[in-house]
Amino acid sequence: MRVLLVSSGGGHLAQLLPLSPWWGKQERQWVTVRQSEVEGALSGESVVWAHFPTTRNIPNAVRNLFLSWPTIRRFRPDILISAGAGISVPFFITAKLLGISTVYIECLDRITMPTLSGRICYPLADVFCIQWEEQRKFYPEAINIGPLL
Numbered sequence: 001m002r003v004l005l006v007s008s009g010g011g012h013l014a015q016l017l018p019l020s021p022w023w024g025k026q027e028r029q030w031v032t033v034r035q036s037e038v039e040g041a042l043s044g045e046s047v048v049w050a051h052f053p054t055t056r057n058i059p060n061a062v063r064n065l066f067l068s069w070p071t072i073r074r075f076r077p078d079i080l081i082s083a084g085a086g087i088s089v090p091f092f093i094t095a096k097l098l099g100i101s102t103v104y105i106e107c108l109d110r111i112t113m114p115t116l117s118g119r120i121c122y123p124l125a126d127v128f129c130i131q132w133e134e135q136r137k138f139y140p141e142a143i144n145i146g147p148l149l
Contacts, residue, residue, distance in 0.1 A: 003028040004077035004095075008054055008085045009038040015083040015108055015148045017041060029075045031067075031091060054086035056116070065090035072098060079103060083148075084117040092124045103127045106135055106142070108149055114138040 003026045007013045013032060016023075030045050032038050033052035048071050051063040068091045072080075080095045082088035083105040095102050104125040106118045111132050122128050122139055130142040 001026045001079065002075065002077045004031065004072065004075055004080045004091070004100075005029070006031045006080060006082040006088055006091045008087050009033050009035045011109065011149075012083045012085055012107070013038060013041060015105060016081070018148050019081075023081075029071075029077070031071060031087065033087065050087050056086065061086060061090055065093065068094040072100065081105070082121070083107070084115055084121075086117055088117050089120050092121045096124050101126045103129065105129045105145070105148070106131065106139065108132075108147055111135060 003023055005016055005023060005028060007016050009032060030042055030047045031050055032047060034049045050067060051060040054060055054064065064087055072094050077100055079101045080091060081103045084107055088104065092102055102125050104121045106129065107115050108131045111134050128139055128142045129145045130136060130139055131145060131147045133144055136142060
Protein backbone atom coordinates (compact mmCIF):
# COMPACT_ATOMS: atom_id res chain seq x y z
CA MET A 1 0.00 0.00 0.00
CA ARG A 2 1.25 3.50 -0.83
CA VAL A 3 0.63 6.00 1.97
CA LEU A 4 1.01 9.77 1.82
CA LEU A 5 1.37 11.24 5.31
CA VAL A 6 0.65 14.98 5.41
CA SER A 7 1.31 16.99 8.52
CA SER A 8 2.47 20.26 9.95
CA GLY A 9 5.38 20.01 12.36
CA GLY A 10 5.31 19.84 16.14
CA GLY A 11 2.34 18.14 17.78
CA HIS A 12 0.62 17.32 14.50
CA LEU A 13 3.60 15.29 13.34
CA ALA A 14 4.02 13.84 16.83
CA GLN A 15 0.52 12.34 16.56
CA LEU A 16 1.40 10.44 13.37
CA LEU A 17 4.70 9.04 14.64
CA PRO A 18 3.08 6.55 17.10
CA LEU A 19 1.39 4.95 14.09
CA SER A 20 4.82 3.81 12.82
CA PRO A 21 4.14 0.11 13.50
CA TRP A 22 1.58 0.41 10.69
CA TRP A 23 3.00 3.02 8.30
CA GLY A 24 6.52 1.64 8.74
CA LYS A 25 5.45 -1.44 6.79
CA GLN A 26 4.01 0.60 3.91
CA GLU A 27 5.57 2.35 0.96
CA ARG A 28 5.24 5.94 2.09
CA GLN A 29 6.05 9.56 1.49
CA TRP A 30 5.70 12.51 3.84
CA VAL A 31 4.63 16.06 3.14
CA THR A 32 5.52 18.43 5.94
CA VAL A 33 7.37 21.64 6.76
CA ARG A 34 11.12 22.07 6.99
CA GLN A 35 11.97 22.55 10.66
CA SER A 36 14.97 21.11 12.51
CA GLU A 37 12.87 18.85 14.76
CA VAL A 38 10.92 17.58 11.75
CA GLU A 39 14.09 16.83 9.81
CA GLY A 40 15.37 14.88 12.81
CA ALA A 41 12.14 12.94 13.34
CA LEU A 42 11.89 12.00 9.66
CA SER A 43 15.55 11.31 9.00
CA GLY A 44 15.80 8.62 6.34
CA GLU A 45 12.20 9.11 5.19
CA SER A 46 11.08 10.37 1.78
CA VAL A 47 9.86 13.92 2.40
CA VAL A 48 8.37 16.65 0.23
CA TRP A 49 8.81 20.04 1.90
CA ALA A 50 5.70 22.21 1.93
CA HIS A 51 5.48 25.98 2.12
CA PHE A 52 5.45 27.32 5.67
CA PRO A 53 3.70 28.80 7.61
CA THR A 54 0.53 26.93 6.74
CA THR A 55 -2.04 28.03 9.31
CA ARG A 56 -4.32 30.82 8.11
CA ASN A 57 -1.82 31.81 5.43
CA ILE A 58 -3.70 32.08 2.14
CA PRO A 59 -0.65 32.57 -0.13
CA ASN A 60 1.01 29.44 1.25
CA ALA A 61 -2.26 27.51 1.08
CA VAL A 62 -2.36 28.31 -2.64
CA ARG A 63 1.33 27.36 -3.03
CA ASN A 64 0.64 24.07 -1.22
CA LEU A 65 -2.38 23.45 -3.43
CA PHE A 66 -0.08 23.75 -6.47
CA LEU A 67 2.45 21.50 -4.68
CA SER A 68 -0.22 18.90 -3.90
CA TRP A 69 -1.10 18.11 -7.51
CA PRO A 70 2.35 17.00 -8.78
CA THR A 71 3.20 15.38 -5.43
CA ILE A 72 0.08 13.20 -5.43
CA ARG A 73 0.24 12.46 -9.17
CA ARG A 74 3.91 11.43 -8.95
CA PHE A 75 3.62 9.25 -5.80
CA ARG A 76 0.11 7.90 -6.55
CA PRO A 77 -0.88 7.02 -2.98
CA ASP A 78 -3.66 4.62 -2.14
CA ILE A 79 -4.45 6.65 0.95
CA LEU A 80 -3.65 10.08 2.39
CA ILE A 81 -3.48 10.43 6.17
CA SER A 82 -3.18 13.71 8.06
CA ALA A 83 -3.27 14.96 11.62
CA GLY A 84 -3.47 18.59 10.43
CA ALA A 85 -3.04 21.44 10.42
CA GLY A 86 -3.32 23.90 7.53
CA ILE A 87 -1.15 21.82 5.22
CA SER A 88 -3.84 19.12 5.17
CA VAL A 89 -6.49 21.22 3.43
CA PRO A 90 -4.92 21.65 -0.04
CA PHE A 91 -3.79 18.03 -0.07
CA PHE A 92 -7.28 16.77 0.91
CA ILE A 93 -8.84 18.83 -1.87
CA THR A 94 -6.50 17.37 -4.47
CA ALA A 95 -6.85 13.83 -3.10
CA LYS A 96 -10.64 14.04 -3.33
CA LEU A 97 -10.44 15.35 -6.91
CA LEU A 98 -8.23 12.39 -7.80
CA GLY A 99 -10.37 9.81 -5.99
CA ILE A 100 -7.78 8.98 -3.33
CA SER A 101 -9.02 7.81 0.08
CA THR A 102 -8.41 10.21 2.96
CA VAL A 103 -8.13 9.86 6.72
CA TYR A 104 -8.02 12.85 9.04
CA ILE A 105 -7.08 12.66 12.72
CA GLU A 106 -8.34 15.62 14.75
CA CYS A 107 -5.85 17.14 17.18
CA LEU A 108 -5.39 15.65 20.60
CA ASP A 109 -5.39 19.04 22.32
CA ARG A 110 -8.56 20.50 20.76
CA ILE A 111 -11.20 18.96 22.99
CA THR A 112 -13.73 21.77 23.43
CA MET A 113 -13.28 23.57 20.09
CA PRO A 114 -12.77 22.07 16.64
CA THR A 115 -9.76 23.06 14.55
CA LEU A 116 -10.23 25.07 11.38
CA SER A 117 -8.49 22.33 9.38
CA GLY A 118 -10.70 19.70 10.97
CA ARG A 119 -13.86 21.61 10.08
CA ILE A 120 -12.72 21.97 6.47
CA CYS A 121 -11.48 18.39 6.09
CA TYR A 122 -14.43 16.71 7.86
CA PRO A 123 -16.67 16.66 4.76
CA LEU A 124 -13.69 15.67 2.57
CA ALA A 125 -12.48 12.78 4.73
CA ASP A 126 -13.45 9.20 4.00
CA VAL A 127 -12.59 8.43 7.61
CA PHE A 128 -12.46 11.13 10.28
CA CYS A 129 -10.91 10.20 13.60
CA ILE A 130 -11.23 11.88 16.98
CA GLN A 131 -9.16 11.24 20.08
CA TRP A 132 -11.72 12.28 22.71
CA GLU A 133 -15.42 11.53 22.92
CA GLU A 134 -16.05 15.22 23.63
CA GLN A 135 -14.99 15.99 20.03
CA ARG A 136 -17.96 14.03 18.69
CA LYS A 137 -20.29 17.02 19.15
CA PHE A 138 -18.39 18.68 16.28
CA TYR A 139 -17.85 15.52 14.24
CA PRO A 140 -20.84 13.19 14.79
CA GLU A 141 -19.75 10.59 12.21
CA ALA A 142 -16.16 10.36 13.50
CA ILE A 143 -14.43 7.26 14.82
CA ASN A 144 -12.93 7.60 18.30
CA ILE A 145 -9.43 6.09 18.16
CA GLY A 146 -8.40 7.36 21.61
CA PRO A 147 -5.36 9.48 22.41
CA LEU A 148 -2.32 8.82 20.23
CA LEU A 149 0.11 10.44 22.67
